[in-house]
Amino acid sequence: MEHGNVSDEERDAALKLENQLCFAVYACSREMTKLYHPLLKEIGLTYTQYVTMLALWEKDQVTVKELGARLYLDSGTLTPLLKKLESMGLITRSRHKADERSVIIALTKQGTEMKEKAREIPAKLYGQSGISLEEIHSLRQRITELLTKVQQP
Amino acid sequence: MEHGNVSDEERDAALKLENQLCFAVYACSREMTKLYHPLLKEIGLTYTQYVTMLALWEKDQVTVKELGARLYLDSGTLTPLLKKLESMGLITRSRHKADERSVIIALTKQGTEMKEKAREIPAKLYGQSGISLEEIHSLRQRITELLTKVQQP
DNA sequence: CGCAATTAAATTGTATAAAATTTAAAAGGT
DNA sequence: ACCTTTTAAATTTTATACAATTTAATTGCG
Numbered sequence A, B: 001m002e003h004g005n006v007s008d009e010e011r012d013a014a015l016k017l018e019n020q021l022c023f024a025v026y027a028c029s030r031e032m033t034k035l036y037h038p039l040l041k042e043i044g045l046t047y048t049q050y051v052t053m054l055a056l057w058e059k060d061q062v063t064v065k066e067l068g069a070r071l072y073l074d075s076g077t078l079t080p081l082l083k084k085l086e087s088m089g090l091i092t093r094s095r096h097k098a099d100e101r102s103v104i105i106a107l108t109k110q111g112t113e114m115k116e117k118a119r120e121i122p123a124k125l126y127g128q129s130g131i132s133l134e135e136i137h138s139l140r141q142r143i144t145e146l147l148t149k150v151q152q153p
Numbered sequence C: 001c002g003c004a005a006t007t008a009a010a011t012t013g014t015a016t017a018a019a020a021t022t023t024a025a026a027a028g029g030t
Numbered sequence D: 001a002c003c004t005t006t007t008a009a010a011t012t013t014t015a016t017a018c019a020a021t022t023t024a025a026t027t028g029c030g
Helices: A008-014 A021-043 A047-058 A064-071 A075-087 A109-118 A121-129 A133-150 B008-014 B021-043 B047-058 B064-071 B075-087 B109-118 B121-129 B133-150
Strands: A091-095 A103-107 B091-095 B103-107
Touching: A008 B121, A021 A047, A021 A109, A021 A121, A021 B021, A021 B047, A021 B133, A047 A064, A047 A075, A047 A103, A047 A109, A047 B021, A064 A075, A064 A103, A075 A091, A103 A109, A121 A133, A121 B008, A133 B021, A133 B133, B021 B047, B021 B109, B021 B121, B047 B064, B047 B075, B047 B103, B047 B109, B064 B075, B064 B103, B075 B091, B103 B109, B121 B133
Parallel strands: none
Antiparallel strands: A091 A103, B091 B103
């Protein structure tokens, strides 16, 4: 037997997949995203494109930097994604006049109108999830709390 | 005003990022994975490679199918990942003798030995997360429950 | 047996992710 | 004004993810 605080058995238990919070979150994220696939296919968006549009429907005319902060994504992911949304006619990308380093993202008429088509998605998803609204709300709050704790500076 | 059960305002609220459980889980998963990066770099694994090794340390001599079921990953992701682990000398890939369709994944001596180097990772991560063990346990249980509810057949 | 249906991996194509580096612009101190 | 530092995007590289399809082996049914 070990004489330290933590035994080999305890360290072994910590290495089990079923004991890992991060793995549960990781697997859950991918499975939930798959639920969106058939609904998002109808409006021609991927999940990441969808959350980017959600952010822009709340507030557009923002820099890539600000958008990235809200989505927890950096320019390495956003630049090609935004170019794709631009080629689909949903957004425009233009250099900020006062600061040429920044790129301003704005919704086009078509991009704004897509919100109407997206309105039914959350309710449809809720319907097929089989989870109560209370459970969703409380779990979302706790995971958001966790997110603020683990987010990097 | 709408006469139905759900108003436009309520549907708009559902489209806000901060109200989306899936987005919270998605962002949280990526931020937590980033915490692992410096620790995993020391032993030369990515996060997905790490969870694959975790699964194999619990039980190896398994098919790609079984491994995929435990990791919620399909052959499209696992095949290249397992080829990489094989090229690193951590596992072997061999066709099952009784059923040539299946591929059996087994740990090499080097792959088994890596477990020793990984033992300290969960505790180190817990240390830098600033979350209590109780919170981790209860949250993991609830997310695992959610995972079983949203997992596709 | 003979063959249609099923199954397990692998492959193909598209889209993320993120670390690390590069480029260009702006800020700030001297 | 000059130059070092900082900052915002973009680029490069590597590694996932996954839908959809293909390939090859096995099953199961008449």
